[in-house]
Amino acid sequence: MTKQTKRIAVITGDHSLPDPTKREGRYHEEDMVTHAAMVAAFGSLPGYDFRVYTEHAGLFERLAAEPPDVVINFCDTGLFNVPTQELHLPARLELMGVPYTGASPAAMVVCYDKAIVRLVAESLGVPVPREAYMAADAPLNDLPDLYPALIKPNTADGSVGITKDSVVRNRREALDYLGWLRATLPGRDALIQEYLPGPEYGVGMIGNPETGLRMLPPLEVDFSGLPAGLNPILSFESKALPDSPYWTEIKFKRAVLPADIENRLAGWTRILFRRLGLRDYGRFDFRVAADGEPKLMEINPNPAWANDGKLAFMAGFAGIDYRDMLRLVLEAAIARVQRAD
Numbered sequence: 001m002t003k004q005t006k007r008i009a010v011i012t013g014d015h016s017l018p019d020p021t022k023r024e025g026r027y028h029e030e031d032m033v034t035h036a037a038m039v040a041a042f043g044s045l046p047g048y049d050f051r052v053y054t055e056h057a058g059l060f061e062r063l064a065a066e067p068p069d070v071v072i073n074f075c076d077t078g079l080f081n082v083p084t085q086e087l088h089l090p091a092r093l094e095l096m097g098v099p100y101t102g103a104s105p106a107a108m109v110v111c112y113d114k115a116i117v118r119l120v121a122e123s124l125g126v127p128v129p130r131e132a133y134m135a136a137d138a139p140l141n142d143l144p145d146l147y148p149a150l151i152k153p154n155t156a157d158g159s160v161g162i163t164k165d166s167v168v169r170n171r172r173e174a175l176d177y178l179g180w181l182r183a184t185l186p187g188r189d190a191l192i193q194e195y196l197p198g199p200e201y202g203v204g205m206i207g208n209p210e211t212g213l214r215m216l217p218p219l220e221v222d223f224s225g226l227p228a229g230l231n232p233i234l235s236f237e238s239k240a241l242p243d244s245p246y247w248t249e250i251k252f253k254r255a256v257l258p259a260d261i262e263n264r265l266a267g268w269t270r271i272l273f274r275r276l277g278l279r280d281y282g283r284f285d286f287r288v289a290a291d292g293e294p295k296l297m298e299i300n301p302n303p304a305w306a307n308d309g310k311l312a313f314m315a316g317f318a319g320i321d322y323r324d325m326l327r328l329v330l331e332a333a334i335a336r337v338q339r340a341d
């Protein structure tokens with residue numbers, strides 16, 4: 001890639017197709033608003049010619065006809081909005097020889113499997129919740145005694161398969177939830193995890209280990225507005241039910257952390273970013289366990305790019321506006337690719 005990188009293709013989810021992570025399983029006005037804000041922010045960056053692709057049918061033919069210098073891979077829905085096909089886009093771009101922002105297919109595969117991420121994190125000394133793996137067809141007579149526990153799919157994003165009832169306090173509730181999960185997401189293996197009752201933190205990173213990796217100020221999810229009795233978690237209701245208090249009452253704020261905890265979060269996320277092969281940006285979700293220790297819940301390569309998403313909030317805490325956050329991600333990718341050339 002030359003120094004005069006100019007033509008940039010921004011690829012997002014396909015607006016015209018169903019999407020299991022969206023409200024009612026499809027794109028709505030609110031998604032168009034965040035999309036328009038992203039396009040406007042990129043469009044205001046000088047020195048680039050942006051073209052936006054929101055339709056996946058014929059995508060690669062169109063890219064081949066007008067090859068971009070770099071693709072902004074904001075297709076976090078997966079190709080044709082199929083979550084397991086998120087890696088197919090970067091894989092195909094590699095075959096075409098087109099550089100792109102964000103994680104490689106290999107990093108995506110590993111991070112999509114939460115149990116594998118947990119094992120890698122544990123091997124690196126990063127605290128993780130106690131957990132049992134429940135294959136989708138495993139008999140349900142031998143459940144682990146981790147109560148209170150949180151049950152979730154091993155592979156999913158966007159809180160799919162996590163509802164207000166995911167927090168279970170006894171075997172009866174666990175059986176009910178596993179039954180619902182098996183009926184709703186057939187064939188999907190589940191995790192039964194130690195419930196982490198403490199504060200929830202997001203840690204965002206922009207850059208790359210070789211060219212400079214910056215941790216943004218951590219975010220805390222503010223559940224204080226939730227009515228009493230509702231489990232304080234980011235469940236699917238918070239992303240899919242506009243009338244739910246999970247949608248209206250949960251806010252993000254800057255985490256106020258003792259320096260030693262913030263330093264430990266910084267150390268853990270840096271090691272994991274490098275070990276799992278994240279690139280350009282990433283987000284790590286932690287929650288504090290009953291013993292006061294923050295534990296890793298999951299790693300998001302190519303985290304949500306929306307101007308109202310967690311990464312944008314964290315950038316804001318650092319005084320980086322949305323447009324500059326997008327610019328930093330793009331520049332991180334360009335610096336990485338130029339270094340490799």
Ligand SMILES: Nc1ncnc2c1ncn2[C@@H]1O[C@H](COP(=O)(O)OP(=O)(O)O)[C@@H](O)[C@H]1O
Binds near residue numbers: 159162196298
């Ligand atoms: N072990 C846990 N204890 C408490 N809450 C949890 C736990 N695991 C997940 N959650 C809640 O569920 C949300 C979504 O879980 P997460 O593993 O991050 O999946 P997703 O990929 O859908 O974001 C978290 O943000 C948190 O609020």
Ligand SMILES: [Mg+2]
Binds near residue numbers: 285
């Ligand atoms: Mg998460």
